[in-house]
Amino acid sequence: MIVSEILTACQQQKALNTPAKKTRVRGCTPEAMMLFQLSCSLWRRRSQEQVWQEISSELTELHPRLPDTRLCSAALSRQRERLGSEPFRQLIERxxxxxxxxxxxxAFYHHLRVxxxxxxxxxxxxxxxxxxAFGRARNQYGQGAYPQARAVLLMEVGSxxxxxxxxxxxxxxxxxxVVDLLPSLRPGMLLLGDRGIFSLFVAERVSQLGADIxxxxxxxxxxxxEKRCSDGSYLTTVSPSSSSHYRASEPQTLRVIEYQVSDARCGKPGEIFRLVTSLLDETLYPMQELIALYRQRWGIELMIREQKVTLQEQKRVVRSRKPDGVKQELYALFLTHYAVRGWMKEAASLIQEDPRRISCSNAIEQVRRGVRRSMxxxxxxxxxxxxxxxxxxxQEGVRQEKMRMNYREVKRVHSKYKPKKRERKAPRAFEKEETYLSFVETVIREQAELDKEKPSGKPAREAIPKHSAMA
Structure with missing residues (x-):
């Protein structure tokens, strides 16, 4: 899938750039570096050198007479920097x-791909x-700990x-x-989105593309x-706003659905949840079906968790220290996740199951083994x-999908340690010849000075170890 596309793209580029004279074949080719960066997403907790050994050591053992293919971290970083992030972005689109x-x-609601x-x-x-390049969060307590890149993702719900x-x-x-991603929609799609994403411009643009929201x-x-529907929803006409950054060209009629829940596990009881849709026919698209369908939007939160927790193995910060390297690493992460999800879809089709019930962590482990063997x-x-x-x-056990609800609460709010001051410079690095004893000075104090440290009042008792035997 992804691997074949990489090789095909690189071969096409070579065909366009092939000169008439004979050229030298490099030991570290662009396609090798692209596969290496994808592999870095599979082995997130390993260094670049270890990942390179993971994908090349089998070849070295298979051909022991050939020179060792080991590359140091600096060489791998230079090759990644030379490659850039643009090939990975183009590969996502392709x-x-x-x-x-x-x-x-x-995957579908009636005839609409969700x-x-x-x-x-x-x-x-x-x-x-x-x-x-990226900036960082800021609030009344100061700046955020790390620069942050914002990623807006478009996902197929069924896979x-x-x-x-x-x-x-x-x-x-x-x-x-969101506006950047709208051209990726196709006729016959239904787009789900959370609060803060809706605007009349988005609804109009999606409608022009032949899709719904x-x-x-x-x-x-x-x-x-304006009109109450038979199922309790209502129709309303929205006019363009002159103050909007993205301004729609004409008014549009939309359908509004309101509901509330009675159990705290599903949300705050009594709170009114409101949905808007361009599916106006309450007979073809009943309100109860749309309410149940909207809950599938939570799948994109689970996809993000797979990328951040399962694939990245809870490593909070990406490797790259330069902006283009950060983009390259994130694009590679998204490509790797797409490849894993593609194989999970094939596995689900093999046993006629829902792809969302296949274990993602097991699939990632099987892909790691497959990468090693493929070499x-x-x-x-x-x-x-x-x-x-x-x-x-x-063959991994298929999970039974069930309702889940997590309160937006944290266990640990405060820390006994002081917050790190951003203006404080890091301490000077130690020299190679310096050891811990280089900074140790023995202290010799007189009895009178030690007596000052004794607590006043009762004389101190000698401590008895907790696990000592009692006579």
Whole structure:
């Protein structure tokens, strides 16, 4: 999938740039570096050198007479910097296509392919270059700990695979990213979105593309009832606002749905939840079905968790210390997740199951094993390796999807340690010849000075060890 697209793209580029004279073949090719960066997303807790050894050591053992292919971290960083982030961004646009068909459970609502959009932040190393490029959060307590890149993601709900991404800095509004992703929609799609994303411009643009929306809206939006539908929802006409950054061209009629929950596990009892949709026919699209369908938007939160926690193994900050390297690493992370989700979809089709019920952590482990083995398999046997890997993914126990609800609370609020001051410079690095004893000075004090340390009142008793035997 992704690997074949990388090799095809590189071969096409070579065909365009092939000169008439004979050229030198490099030991570290662009396609090798792209595969290496994707592998870094699979082994997040390992250094660059260790990842390179992971994907090349089998070849070294298979051909012991050939020179060792080990590369140091500095060489790998230079090769990554030379490659840049643009090839990975183009690869996302080229490779990330819908995976589900009409038979995939949960992928379609009636004839509409269900999609979802949402944004999140990724922490970058705290360097001056990243701080200037991405910016950081700020509140009444000061600045955030790390620069942050904002990613707005478009996802296919049935497979939880990413379709496209818009990367920007912290201060770039999520709405800008949503507008960037709208051209990726196709006729016959239904877009789900959370509060803060809806605008008349988005609704109009999605409609022009032949798609529909189902968004949650704020409590002070679209309050005028023009027509009450038979199921309790109502129609309202929204006019363009002259103060909007993205201004719609004409008014649009939309349908508003309101509901509340009675159990605290599903939300705050009594709170009114409000949805807006361009599906106006209450007979074809009943209110109860749309309410149940909107809950599938939570799948994009689970996809983000897979990227941040499962794939990144809870490593909070990406490796790269330069802005373009941060983008390259994030694009590679999204591509790797798409590839894993693609193989999970194949595994689900093999056993006729919902792809969302396949274990993502098990699939990632099977992919890691497959990457190691693929280095020593002949090209004609790669298909058998792929089939075996998909089979092993399908054999892991299938989870039963259930409702889940987490309160927005944290266990640890305060810390006994002082907050780190940003203006305070880091201490001077130790020299190679310096040891701990280089800074130790023995202290010899007189008895009179030690007596000053004794507590006043009762004489101090000699402490008895907790686990000592009692006579």
């Amino acid at each position: 490779c990330c296509q819908p995976l589900c068909d009409q038979q995939t459970p949960g 999609m979802a959009v949402d944004g999140t932040f990724f922490d970058a190393p705290d360097t001056p270059e990243n701080a200037r 939880r695979a990413i379709m496209n991404v818009s990367l920007g800095n912290f201060h770039r509004s999520e709405m800008h990213g 189902l968004f949650r809206i704020k409590k002070n939006q679209l309050l005028t009832i 020593i398999y002949a090209p004609e046997n790669q298909e058998h390796l792929h089939t075996r890997m998909v089979f092993h993914i399908s």
